Amino acid sequence: MHDKWDETVEVLVGEFLTARATRKPSPHTLAAYRRDLRAVGELVAQDHTPPLPLAALPVHALSPRALRAAFARFAGARAAASVHRAWSSWNAFFVFLVAEGVVAGNPMPAVGRPRAPLPSPKPLRGEDTPEVLLASVARADGRQRDPWPERDVAVLALALCAGLRLSELLALRVGSLGGRAGERRVDVAGKGGRPRVVPVEPELDGVLRAYLDSRARRFGARSVRPDSPLLVDRRGEPLRRGGLQYLVDSCYRRAGVGDRVPAGARLHALRHTFATRLAEDGASAAEIMRLLGHASLASSQTYIEVTAAQQRYAVRANRTNRALAGLAGPGSRS
Structure with missing residues (x-):
């Protein structure tokens, strides 16, 4: 020493x-x-x-x-x-x-360690903003050089209806999606090495299937092997942090909702919207904690077990799922 x-x-x-x-x-x-x-x-x-x-x-x-x-x-x-x-x-x-x-x-x-402040949620402002955003992005924009609405809707939907962080989205593989019909799920590599399973409702499942079908048409069936990254750019390369942030920002601009996005939130505003709507629609703090992959409840250090059925009921109550119905296109549920 x-x-x-x-x-x-x-x-x-x-x-x-x-x-x-x-x-x-x-x-x-x-x-x-x-x-x-x-x-x-x-x-x-x-x-x-x-x-x-x-x-x-x-x-x-x-x-x-x-x-x-x-x-x-x-x-x-x-x-x-x-x-x-x-x-x-x-x-x-x-x-x-x-x-x-x-x-x-x-x-x-x-x-002396200062007390950690609880961050305030930063959801999208406006009651109908998620629906406006999804509907706008689902339409092919003639101003885009290479529109890919199926991919863009899938990204937004995974954040709005599964509450995934940016790093969690980038870590997803095609094989992260699993489960039989009615019990679909996504396996998430969470923050701090904490894996979790988030239920996938039929509407989100349809959007993801439509995206993977469009990807197979663009790059061939081999591009959707289970071990390949779930989200890719327009060249078929794995989507990276900067590209994902740019994608979300461009979706806000195309939908004309940039003024409804809290400063500094960007993609995280979608995750906060997921959590806020869950709370508004009756999910408990324990269910939200588990679905978002938080380490503990803010009001309690006690780890609260939530069954898979309770988690699925909480996701089903998220009304944003209804906005996805019809966006996937014909044949996406086959």
Whole structure:
């Protein structure tokens, strides 16, 4: 431990980020770690006697007292969510330093962990917005160079009627869809490695079948093998994060509902609309928790089991499903 006691915080932050990169986090996550560690570290360096640049700040200067003072200043002009995230970044940093034998212990519990704020839902605004969006996107737009309404409706429907996150949509395979008629489901690789099963109602099933039929016509039957990605671009390549975000944004523009999308929500607004409508239509908090893949209820730490039948009833009550009827086209239910 002592041979690294005087290493600078900047060097150690670099080592920590390199170690984290081996876990293959998103670029956004790595950037957030770097930003949080530098911001608070620079405040500690400014308060040091004498003041130092971060590149010269030794790790032994990161005392509980110095960190408490730095976090107090850091929190002054920032939202609670940002302060909570920064605390988590520094806690992860110190866990790494302890494991590497650089420091003897983690001072972050003495700094005090801010309470994590509950994010407010950001559903689409307007009572009929999901129906307007789906109906508009289902119509081939002559202004598009290569319209593919079946694919676009399938993407929107999976978010609006199954509540999938962006990363979960990208991880879907054709074989993720399963079950016999009346008991169709989609197997989802959820956040934090938590898999879940979401019921698929006949209307959503019809939309997905119509999409896969259109895909087979475009690229051949081999393109819909069970192990192939479910969502692809117009060249048949797996749809990626940027492409999916652009697709959803273009759907909003074509439907003329861009002003009904909360700032910063984009695809997540569809997932929040799914959850909001479930609640409005009578689903319990436990059912919503299970269907969305949340780790726990906000009001309780108790894990509540919900049967598959209860989950299917909750999805069936989601009135957005009715907007999908007729969009799949003839022969999609065969």
